[in-house]
Amino acid sequence: MLDNKDPGSLQISDISRHAGVSASTIRVWEQQDLLRPTYTESGRRTYREADLQIALAIKRMRTVEGMKIAEIKAALAAQAVASPDPVREADEEASTSEVGANLRMLRLARRLTIRVVAEEVGxxxxxxxxxxxxxxxxxxxxxKKLARFYGVTLNKLMGVAASEPMPDREFVTRDHGEPLPRLGLGVRMERLNMVRATMACKRWFVEPGVHSNGAYRHEGEEFLVVIAGEFEITIDHSRVHHLTPGDTAYFRSDMFHSWRNPGRETAELIWIGVGDDF
Structure with a gap:
């Protein structure tokens, strides 16, 4: 096995930060055979995104559902049966995300250090x-902050391919749209209109407990409709709207907005935006 030079591999500090638990807790979970990292030739722990998903599941089962270790082991074993190769599936999904590599290329093109960029965006x-x-x-x-700092659109930062010219006839999407690079753990999106148009149409899937981690704004207008699950959107830090299937929301994008999934199942919604930065 090669030493830990794979840019896609995770360190224990990554697992700790993203799961919101201490590194010592991660080590305890390993001792309890809940997590199984691999080791480099130098003895360093290395993880894949599937391990992070397991860590997030363990935390949820411990803190939200109050499950004991034996119950968690049984639940994880049941998930492994349902998804026999979670590492491969997670790696395939992760490979669609080019955001990190794009950020690095933008920074190096400007000959900036990580510290300088981090200080500029806070x-x-x-x-x-x-x-x-x-x-x-x-x-x-x-x-949004990083895109503004580098002077690029969010689509450019995500590495989304340019849309095709507007066709002379209608455009129909069957079953699934084009998968887009993820904007964070627990958020998956599909682009539904792959043509250059005023509106950008996307299908969002937001897992339980996932949120935007703060409010943001930009130019344009937005409309969304909830297909499944629950979705909560807050406008201007104060107006909170709890949406269930069939509910819709419209707002100007220049108003601060944040969102979260307060339910127990994955929220599915169609989100349509007008503006270059949606």
């Missing part, structure tokens, strides 16, 4: 270093 340099290396730990407010 973040911890170690977090930016982790994002560049793993494409994990991102959220919409942070990416």
């Amino acid at each position: 973040m911890d340099p170690s977090v930016l270093a982790s994002i560049e290396r793993t494409s994990l730990g991102m959220d919409m407010p942070l990416l």
Whole structure:
């Protein structure tokens, strides 16, 4: 096995930060055979995104559901049966995200250090270093700041391919849209209109407990409709709207907005935006 030079691999500090638990807690979970890292030739722990998803599940089962270790082991074993190769599946999904690599290329093109960029956007340099290396730990407010700092659109930062010219006839999407690079753990998006148009249409999937990690704003207008689950959106830091299937919301994008999934199941919604930065 090669030493830990794989830019997609995670360190124990990455797992600790993203899961919101201490490194010592991660080590205890390993001793309890809940997590199984691999080791480099130098003895350093290395993880894949599947391990992070397991750590997040363990934390949820411990803190929210109050499950005991034996119950957690049984639940994880059941998940492994349902998804026999979670590492491969997680790695395939992670490979679609180019955000970290794009951020690094933008920074190096300007001959800037991680510390300089982090100070300019108001973040911890170690977090930016982790994002560049793993494409994990991102959220919409942070990416908006980074896009503005580098003078690029969010789509450019995400590495989204340019849309096709507007066709002479209608455009129909069957079943699934084009998967987009993820903007954070627990958020998955599909682009529904792959043509150059005034509106950008996306299908969002937001897992339980996931949130935007703060409010953000930009030019344009937005409309969304909830298809499944629950979704909560807050406008101008004060107006909170709890949405369930069939509910819709419209707002100007230049108003601060934040969101979260307060429910127990994945929220699915269609989100339409007008503006270059949606």
